[in-house]
Amino acid sequence: MIVYFSGTGNSLAIARQIGEALGEQTMPLHQAVQADLSSEKVVGLVYPSYYFNAPEPVLRMVKELRINSGAYVFIIIPCGAQTGRAIWSVTKILKEKGVEVAYCHKIRVPDCSAIGFGRNPNEQAWKFERFAPRMEQIVSDLKARKHAHHFGGWSLAGWLCALPWMQKKTLPLLQPAVHADKCVGCGTCKRVCKQGNISLVEAAGRTQPLAVIGDHCAQCLSCVHFCPQQAVEIAGKPTLRERQYHHPKVKVADMVH
Ligand SMILES: Cc1cc2nc3c(=O)[nH]c(=O)nc-3n(C[C@H](O)[C@H](O)[C@H](O)COP(=O)(O)O)c2cc1C
Structure with a gap:
């Protein structure tokens, strides 16, 4: 089962692409919390990074997901550029539930928040082509049930921006x-x-x-x-x-x- 949270469709499209490649169904996260995923052998989480963290509803709902500790669990983050703590914070929540994340990766896509800063997200469509080989690699890794953690680079600014007091600002x-x-x-x-x-x-x-x-x-x-x-x-x-x-x-x- 590939579970996604998406506002402008990047995460949804990537979840679908992975789902088709792995022969897995896709489901929005708020439906997945109502479902029982404990019999799923593969659980993928696809959600964007917001303010260098996972979106607040993702952090809240992942706590409620019922996932088998033996499942092959992975996280894929579509983002403009920087994931910050978006993978780390969900990995931590899952670990507290006894679930290990086997594989994680970010993939760069047009940044829908650019509109709020006077820029045009459509001008970033080049990212689809540029990062297509990365997406192919991710899909092939997932098919091979690889274990690998790519946290998407580290930046002090990213981690500071994800702190709760900074998020308020x-x-x-x-x-x-x-x-x-x-x-x-x-x-x-x-x-x-x-x-x-x-x-x-x-x-x-x-x-x-x-x-x-x-x-x-x-x-x-x-x-x-x-x-x-x-x-x-x-x-x-x-x-x-x-x-x-x-x-x-x-x-x-x-x-x-
Ligand atoms: C509120 C908000 C905050 C965002 N913060 C970040 C960020 O910190 N780093 C980043 O690389 N992209 C950031 N983005 C861009 C999104 O991660 C990107 O557009 C993503 O593809 C959105 O996924 P969706 O199309 O599935 O909604 C942000 C977008 C929004 C709406």
């Missing part, structure tokens, strides 16, 4: 908010939000409902990148259509759970 940088004048109440953001954190409300003076983001946003940026009206913005800056990104093989329907 950086989290507001990528906090999405709905621009009421642009929102047409289509509900796409609500459908792709795997946190169930977006509601559609009736508001005075509006003919269509308004999307409202609640207070447990994981900052996966699904809502920002999939909104057909570019109505979900980061830090009050307009979202440009050409900077909206999702993995080319992943559509809205794939993100709806």
